[in-house]
Amino acid sequence: MHISEKGLKLIKEFEGCYLKAYRDPVGIITIGYGVTNADKSVTGTTIKEGLRISQATADKWLEESIRRLYEPKVMKYNDKYHWNQNQFDALVSFAYNIGSIDQLTQNGTRSIQMIADKMLEYDGAKGKKLAGLTRRRKAEHDLFITKPSNVPQKAVQKRTGYTGKFPCLPPRGYYKWGDGYLQLRGYNTQIKRVQKLCTWITGVKLTIDGDYGNRTVEAVKKAQGILKIKRDGHFGPDTLAKARLYKK
Secondary structure: OOOOHHHHHHHHHHHHOOEEEEEOOOOOEEEEEEOOOOHHHHHHHOOOOEEEOHHHHHHHHHHHHHHHHHHHHHHOOOOOOOOOHHHHHHHHHHHHOOOHHHHHHHHOOOOOHHHHHHHOOOOOOEEEEEHHHHHHHHHHHHHHOOOOOOHHHHHHHHHHHHOOOOOOOOOHHEEEEOOEEEOOOOOOOHHHHHHHHHHHHOOOOOOOOOOHHHHHHHHHHHHHHHHHOOOOOOOOOOHHHHHHHHOO
């Protein structure tokens, strides 16, 4: 599983983005979307006061940290709990803020209801409650207990009208449905084909991982610009038809 746009938005909202390093309320030097020296394996950078980064770097560090460090901490317990998308999103946000969900789940011994109830208790630092953390825990709790849309795949195909071999998807493999996002499964191979095709057209070196993330979206937009069609980041039938006729 990967975090959805809804979950990513929640993290960005509560972390805020600071392009110059600062000390957080408990004195930890922080930059970007709450990135610290605990994330050095991803950033490759020592975060120190006065450091400045670009918005693109902040976005990259956030996504890489989530994918490499925090999604695995939640997936660690998936075999026991079988998280739905909302539960997964809420817990990735929680892990990104706290560091893990080991204590929250009591190493996988608590029930789903107990996890939801205990989540609200993690709203302080150094013995003091922080209003921002209280709001964050409430948002994560509410997302955790909200049942996600469960629309059959055929209904999605009917609504999108897409039946081709290449995906016509929003970023990160999700389709907009109502007020949320529905994950479309089974498209990893097709997304890899999109990534390879965009690499060939644009020369942008993508990681061929089957994840329709922001770098893939930007590569698709660049390819669409080269193909002289609408640059919307969605690799649908129109883009595929033009790509098939493209010659370098």
